[in-house]
Amino acid sequence: MPTDITTPVGLAVPTTKPQTGSPEVAQDKTHTPSQRYLSTRGGSYGLSFEEVVLKGLAADGGLFIPEEIPTLPQDWQSKWQSLSFSQLALEILSLYISPSEIPRADLKKIIDASYSTFRAPETTPLVSLNEKDNLYLLELFHGPTFAFKDVALQFLGNLFEYFLVRRNKGKSGKDRHHLTVVGATSGDTGSAAIYGLRGKRDISVFILHPKGRVSPIQEAQMTTVLDANVHNLAVEGTFDDCQDTVKALFADPAINETLRLGAVNSINFARILAQTTYYFYAYFTLLKSESYKPDHKIRFVVPSGNFGDILAGYFTKRMGLPIDTLVVATNENDILDRFWKTGRYEKNAVHGAEAQGGIPADGVKAHEDGVKETLSPAMDILVSSNFERLLWFLAYEYAAHTGFDDEWNKKQAGQEVESWLKLLKSNGGFNVPSEVLDIARRDFDSERVSDSQTIETIKQFYANPQTNGAAGAASKGGYILDPHSAIGVAAALRSMERASPSQTYHISLATAHPAKFANAVDLALKDEQGYSFDTVLPAEFVGLEKKERRVRSVPRGAGWEGVRTIVLEEVEAELKGAQ
Ligand SMILES: Cc1ncc(COP(=O)(O)O)c(C=O)c1O
Ligand SMILES: N[C@@H](CCOP(=O)(O)O)C(=O)O
Numbered sequence: 001m002p003t004d005i006t007t008p009v010g011l012a013v014p015t016t017k018p019q020t021g022s023p024e025v026a027q028d029k030t031h032t033p034s035q036r037y038l039s040t041r042g043g044s045y046g047l048s049f050e051e052v053v054l055k056g057l058a059a060d061g062g063l064f065i066p067e068e069i070p071t072l073p074q075d076w077q078s079k080w081q082s083l084s085f086s087q088l089a090l091e092i093l094s095l096y097i098s099p100s101e102i103p104r105a106d107l108k109k110i111i112d113a114s115y116s117t118f119r120a121p122e123t124t125p126l127v128s129l130n131e132k133d134n135l136y137l138l139e140l141f142h143g144p145t146f147a148f149k150d151v152a153l154q155f156l157g158n159l160f161e162y163f164l165v166r167r168n169k170g171k172s173g174k175d176r177h178h179l180t181v182v183g184a185t186s187g188d189t190g191s192a193a194i195y196g197l198r199g200k201r202d203i204s205v206f207i208l209h210p211k212g213r214v215s216p217i218q219e220a221q222m223t224t225v226l227d228a229n230v231h232n233l234a235v236e237g238t239f240d241d242c243q244d245t246v247k248a249l250f251a252d253p254a255i256n257e258t259l260r261l262g263a264v265n266s267i268n269f270a271r272i273l274a275q276t277t278y279y280f281y282a283y284f285t286l287l288k289s290e291s292y293k294p295d296h297k298i299r300f301v302v303p304s305g306n307f308g309d310i311l312a313g314y315f316t317k318r319m320g321l322p323i324d325t326l327v328v329a330t331n332e333n334d335i336l337d338r339f340w341k342t343g344r345y346e347k348n349a350v351h352g353a354e355a356q357g358g359i360p361a362d363g364v365k366a367h368e369d370g371v372k373e374t375l376s377p378a379m380d381i382l383v384s385s386n387f388e389r390l391l392w393f394l395a396y397e398y399a400a401h402t403g404f405d406d407e408w409n410k411k412q413a414g415q416e417v418e419s420w421l422k423l424l425k426s427n428g429g430f431n432v433p434s435e436v437l438d439i440a441r442r443d444f445d446s447e448r449v450s451d452s453q454t455i456e457t458i459k460q461f462y463a464n465p466q467t468n469g470a471a472g473a474a475s476k477g478g479y480i481l482d483p484h485s486a487i488g489v490a491a492a493l494r495s496m497e498r499a500s501p502s503q504t505y506h507i508s509l510a511t512a513h514p515a516k517f518a519n520a521v522d523l524a525l526k527d528e529q530g531y532s533f534d535t536v537l538p539a540e541f542v543g544l545e546k547k548e549r550r551v552r553s554v555p556r557g558a559g560w561e562g563v564r565t566i567v568l569e570e571v572e573a574e575l576k577g578a579q
Contacts, residue, residue, distance in 0.1 A: 030100040034070035037269065039063070040392040041421075042414020049097045050163055053156075053270045054179065056263025057250040062414070063388050064269045070095040072320040081284050085123035086115045088284070089155075089277040095319075096273055102162070110162055114154040118142045124151065124278040126285040126507070129461065129479060133501040134296070135492060137485070138282045139510045145221055146513035146538065147378075148309065149192035152266075152274035157196025159270060160262065164202045180259035180571055181205040182249055184242035186305070187218035187378045188512060190232075193264040198227040204571050205264070206231045208242040208563065211553065213377060217516050217541055223549040228577060231570050233563065236556040238371045240382045248560035255564055259571060266308025267385050275312035276319075282507050283321055297324035299445075299499055301492040301508040303484045304328045304336055305379035307386035309509065310444075314390065317443060324504065328446040329491035331374045331454070333381055340446035343437035345420075346429030347382050375451045375520040376483040378512065383424070391417050394436050401435075445498070447491035457486040457493075458524035462531070480536055483520035485510035515541055 037047040043060025045067075052064040073079070080088055089111045090104070097107060115123050120142035129135045143150025160179060167177045181203060183193050190207040197205045207222060211234040214222075223232045235242050243265070250261055266272060279300065286292055300323055302310035310326055317323040330337045339345045348370040371380050396413035404412070423430035432440075449457075462478040481489060488508040495506060514521045515536045525531040552570075554563060 028098075028100070031098045032070070033068035034066045034096055035098040035101075036067045037064045038067050038410065038414075040065060040388050040414060041418045042411050049101050049270075053159060053268065054163060054260075054262060056261065056265075056268045057247065061247070061251055062417070063267055063386070065389055065392060066096060066269075067410075069315060069318045076320075080280070081287060083284075085277065085281050086111050088280055089115070089274070092277055092280060093273060106162065110158045111155065114158050117144050117154055118150070122281075122285070124281055126282050126289075128289075128291075129489065129508070130464065131291065133496060134291070134505045135489075135496075135501070136282075136286065136505065136507045137479075137489070137510045138278060138507050140278060141482075141510060141513040143192070144195045145188070145191040146516055146540075147188040147192060148275075148509065148511040149188045150195070151278060152271040153189070153192040153196040153264060155274040156264060156268065156270050157193075157200065160197070160203060161200050168202060176202055178260060178571075178575070179203045179262040180567065181262040181264050182246050182567065183207050183264040184239060184246045185209045185214070185222075186239040186380055187214035187516075189265060190214075191218060191221035194222055194225050194230050194232075197264075198225055198230055200229065203262075204229050204231065204574055206233060206567055206570070208233045208235050208245060208554070210234075210239050210242055211236050213238065213373065213380065215377060215517050215519065216545060217518065218378075220544045220547070220549070223551040224544060224547040226548065226550055228574055230550075231567075231574075232551040233554050233566065234551050235554045235558075235563075238382070239380060240371065243381075243383075243385065245560040245563050249564060249567070252560075252564065255568070259567065265385065266306055266311075272308055272312050272315065272386070272389075275309060276316050279313050279316040279321060279323070286505060286507070295503070297499065297504045298322065299325045299327055299492075299495055299504055299506050301327040301329055301488045301495060301506055303376070303379060303488040303491075303509065303511050304330055305333075305381040305384065307336065307384035307390065309511065311386045311389055314393075314443060318393075325445050325495075325499070326443055327491055327495050328444055329488045330446070330448050331376045331379045331487055332372045332448065332450055333374065333379060334448040335382060336384055336387070337446045337448040339387075340437075340440065340444060343434060344429055344431045345387070345424065347424070348428060375454055375517070375523070376487055377517075378484055379487070388417060388421065390440070391420060391432075394432070394439050395420075397439050398433070398436050445495060447494050449487040449490045453490050454483050454486045454520065455524045457481065457490040458483065458521065459528070461486075461489065462525055462528060480514045480521060480525070481510070482512040482514040482517050484512050484517075485514075513538065 037052045038045050039058035039060050039062035041060045041062030043062060044058045058064055080091055090108050125139050127137050127139060129137045140148035140151060143154060164177055183189060185207055190209050193205060193207060197203050249255055300313050302313060304310050310328055313326045328336050371382055374380055392413050395416040396409055399409040399412040420430045458481050461481055464478050492506040492508045515538055518533055522533055
């Protein structure tokens, strides 16, 4: 086992073949391997989709993944090309969910209900941002909270409800299965989860956000929802502190037993799964466009923080969607970009004066905790949860070169992931062997975009008259990008230097509506003639900040135990109130 962070780690060779458990689902012939789940740390095996969705995090602290990534059915292109977003979602999700768990007709109802709340008829429209350079934007923000998280969280909310209604049929009082959802947010997951779960029976939802570090609109979106089952906690600290607290709660068997915790963050595999649909949908939309040329390659560029969005893209590539490369686009919190550049995954890069809380030359403030406060706050993340899932696949592929059987390779990947994560915890980082980095570079490329480049990109596309998009509705006819989407577009422009636009389509993911980030958008466009933020503001946001709020502060020293006490108290009070 690797023990230090300076030497690249290699896969340890166990002397005996590891044993794997085989619970009922593994024996059940109605579940294919892509419909059975395991933990990235090797501890759990053969779990059902329902168990995975309701548990969220594995008992060994790992994340759930399917035992196999499914391949696409024969003729998928001709069969799926004319499907609507919801129809497509049904086909894709059916590959991961056995009909013996959710009958197809029920899954269809859940999906249809989830996407009926979107404002755009296409659900996730693809717009041309610059026709000459084959640059497209996939608008993912037409759901209830104006961010890409709605695509997965509308679905997850309905899925939780479906499982609970089924479990609670004919039951009353304490016999009912009550789910306590706990989630961490840097702004968007929180509101999307709250809108997906508000008022739902048998579910309480607790959302932890870093106090003062989400945008004013995001804060208002979350805290103005007054349904009794919604609980907002403003934590003094960073997003990573919130995420660590959530993980600590999941690791506590006592609270899990008492409250039955559920996850809404992308640690919940259903989140990743629901996000795969829009990669397929974008592909088919491009295929139907007049400018499509079959010999051109396709690159998806994804503004990344917790690595959930781009991981969904990785799944689609592995399933067989013809994606040339997935481009990871980070802000100045760049752990992912540094990994692809060096093979080292390390929490805190050396920021010099910045690490002491000083203001560096580019004006971005770094806190003592290492997180930089950027103009794209939803991506101000030190450690990316879903990277663990990718690490598993990389370690698995590397292990497969050893010539042992598949079961051994899977177990080996779990052990390797566990040892890497131990090093991350104890030493703040780890290196992967060069062969593992090569495997990672085969599918991914990466870019880091600074705040000043983000602002420049917003300006550039506001002035661009070629756009046919709907989001910005700017008076000049240009496009108003939100800062996160601008990071994607800036990265796409750089990617074009390596993959010529004359032979490549770049599809950049627009992850939020610009109105959620007035600060950055105003900073970029305030001097532009004819610009007014009011033209960007959707009716849904007008007056939101003046509405009544409910939120509880969590002081810095409270720790996860302090949050546990709050959660226990508030669930008890909520259930009493409901009687
Ligand atoms: C607007 C926005 N863009 C991008 C991201 C990054 O996505 P991911 O965490 O899935 O990498 C987030 C948050 O996660 C976000 O809210
Ligand atoms: N940017 C996210 C952070 C949480 O990410 P998740 O995808 O794991 O839920 C947010 O907006 O909260």
